[in-house]
Amino acid sequence: MASKKLPINRGFYAQDTLIVAKDILGKMFVRYTPNGVLVGRIVETEAYRGTDDPSSHSYRGKTSRNEVMFGKPGITYVYFTYGNHHCLNIVTEKPEIPAAVLIRAIEPTKGIETMKRNRDVEKNIDISSGPGKLTKALQITRNDNNLDVTDPSSKINIFEPDEEEKFQIVQTTRVGIRLAQEFPWRFYIKGNPHVSKKQARFDLKNK
């Protein structure tokens, strides 16, 4: 048996948020639950940087909700919105810069049946093609806020993929926000069916 693989280290998350949002595509997201291990490939992200991004939760300063964004990189920031949905972010950059990358979609690779059950859907592409869907499939709630994804004993880790796969990255504008809509801070893997449908329609319109 080969030595156990370690999660991606904190130095990766300490980089510029836009670089992390782009480079984290294709990485393996691993979630440890009592029902087993759930794994998916990250296929869609958005960058939020509080210092110069009016749509970021941290733009107006530190609050009890967003305080983890002001902490060290590589920490989860989970918040509840629209009365129904949780969204998962990974904190980036230095502690004095409140920034994070929103994980918008993953391509399920392991524990698929468990994720389908969590979501009550039948098709693979319905499991995690959106921020709210993804957190439900992976059983992520506010209890999972402030977890260290670089710690091998954490309930959430992110790993390099076993096999490097070549893909094209598309950079475009974010969805679901009112302010700073023009910032091209959304990234996804071109042609992947697991990115959110809303976005696919948007891109077709803007060709």
Added chain:
DNA sequence: GAGAAGATCTCCT
């Protein structure tokens, strides 16, 4: 303490 907004999803037409 009250009112408003919100990084979404799903159902209905």
Added chain:
DNA sequence: GGAGATCTTCTCA
């Protein structure tokens, strides 16, 4: 394609 659901968080008085 459009609108409602649902509830946490923030702002303002």
